[in-house]
Amino acid sequence: MTTSSTEIENAMSNTAGCPFHARSLPSDGTPLAPSPRFAEWREQGAFVPLDFQDGHEGLVATRYDAVVSVLQDPRFSMLPARMPVGPATLDEPKSEGAAAAVPLELPGDLDEAAQASELLNLLTLDGAEHSKLRRAVTARFTVRQARSREPWIRDMIAGEVARIRGSKDVVDLWHDYAMPISARTHCHVIGIPPQKYEDFVELFVEPSTAQQKYDFIRALLEERRNDPGEDVITDLLNNPELTQIEIEGLLRLLMGAGRDSVAYLIATASVALLTHPEQMELLRSDVEGVRPAVEEFMRAGSMFVTLFARTATEDVEIEGTIIRAGTSVAVSPVAANRDPAHWGENPEQFDVTRDAFGHIGFGYGIHGCIGQQVARVEIREAITALLEGFPDISLVSAEQLEPHPFAHPVAVYEAGEVLVRLTTA
Template sequence: MTIPAQCPFHARSLPGDGTPLSPSPQLAQWREEGALVPLDFQDGHEGLVATHYEAAIAVLQDPRFSMRPGRMPVGPGHAAHEGGAESAAVPLEAAGELDESGRRSDDLNLLNLDGEEHSKLRRAVTGRFSVRQARGREPWIRAMIAEQIAQLRAKGPVVDLWRDYAMPISARTHCHVIGIPDHHYPRFVELFVEESTAQQKYDFIRALLEERRETPGEDVITDLLDNPDLDRVEIEGLLRLLMGAGRDSVAYLIATASVALLTDPAQLAILRDDPEEIRAAVEEFMRVGAMFVTLFARTATEDVVVEGIPVAAGTSVAVSPVAANRDPGRWERPEEFDVTRDAFGHLGFGYGIHGCIGQQVARVEIREAITALLEAFPALTLVDAEQLTPQPFAHPVAVYEAGTVSVRLDGRG
């Protein structure tokens, strides 16, 4: 690996002393050191982490960086080790045997693919996640959120916004867009929100596909079944990824945005006085509260120069949205939370061909969830939030955990 001559620092692990709204100061220090700084990976590989906004963009949009071999960075409490097993770019789940068809589907995970192979699978599902589709789903999402508000009232006065509000909104929308019927919602939660094996997930997907052949709809599953370019293994692999990915991120943002507002009375007052500011605020929530400390690492397939820094072929680069989103070279007053800021261009949804497929729907969910919450509970107050103190990362790729967000709906106590 080639390290710039002016950088005398040795490789190191990701810091664990940060929180979603107050990242570790180590990230800012690394950003001052350079656009790319050394980072240890779990298999003993010495790679880099991109901390500058422009360097992050360069890596994420350059086809010479591949998603394989799927290396994970060393985080707090983990040591790099030679010959260590590389973590697959799939959600963590319970151990268990996987049949041959499932193993083939896992190999087709979008998070592991590059080039035309990736483009083919992504094209098969992007239509249901367009801006137009997201706008068309607004009435359904708004009505569903109203139901969740009613359930909060019934459960109050103290509730957990993460478990009682953000998670159901995200999971129900996920099912609606993908095409999972309401009567399968409890089983979906058991398998994809709680813990299960990969084989249990595939068994659910296969049974669901058979059912949906007889009952098509305006959803992802129907589109996949109607796509002549996809075989059964490809469809199953896509659905496993879509059912497991993105849902936690949306729920996390709803919870974290709530914490950000309830700990900043001035910003909360802006949204209460002018609810139309919520559209800009969603982008700012994504900028200051990004979930991913690092995205899945990319590995250079040939020698590359990024922002004047040579990166040798075979070197893995982990892009840090948390660091890039607070780069003073891109944002004025980057450490300040300002719901009126034009924060568009943040990396909270990733960037490039592996950027979040569902980001347009996610924006609607976050916007409607926060708007409804503030409108329904004018005296809403924060009791406690686990995310205000450092927690272990929720995944080896290094993502923040939302944690319990305890609030009083009536403002008393």
């Protein structure tokens, strides 16, 4: 049965008290235990009305098949860049004791060239322009490239394990372990020299202005022009199809995107295992099982409550619902990754033996995560090193076990402080 636009509009006019009327994203979920309202919305239909921060009345997709359909359909555009209404924004205070969310960017003016580069954001481009820029960077993020990075990543993580072992008995796995691993790998793949690592952290991990980021990128490009390597920067500098503005825009995105997601997944996977000791023991007894278990880490601990919204450029019918041109749809990986119609019984259960390939943790379609193959290596090696290096590791506390405001206007969970006690055998 097809749901007409009139029926959708009628649903939008319902009161906020209706349990199947979204209006805003729920605030009662955590990374490993999302709000039960997502399950209620899936029961109601493939799409539920959702308000956006600019006043737009759009939809949210919660069923797996509907999410995949939207993400792969070229009739949806990344523009306009609308953000859903959620439980909080970055500038709202968190509860006492919660780790503060780092501001996305400090205010500041941009020069003319930087303003032009800002428009070349892969996250907001469609069609041929998007394909051209994405193609320019994908060569360094293939499965083969990811495998070639494994020895370096493994050695780097061994160094991080040695560092936290010698620091103190209780450490924050997110800040002291996951974040350095993701930041160092980011620098390695992109081509930021080791001596620039601290500068990268100061500008792209800690708060800074967009102009400061561009100044760093431009200086780095000048240094690297006569110093080629096996990295993204070298590929971009050698690409005759790219302008300087396009190169700077691509590096601005790549230096800022993905790093926090990997750190989040390492921290959240650690919490999942530490709160499910029987699952941890399964991996300890067969450490090779960590490789496929990464997919379950991604499925069960998805960072994105919703991805960047897609807007229909024409009338589109999906799962029996007609989505009118101009309607923005927020798709929810968190909800899709727990859809029993796709995953079968017990989709809420964390199970490292589950075949979780096909999850939406890395997005889907042409805007799927470019660096997902490298991310898989980082997560796998980081968790393996913890299992092998700290046989008596135990959880002291984890902020993410309690609901907190989203860490980004697009609606993402935050890893938060993950305190563990390291007691080696």
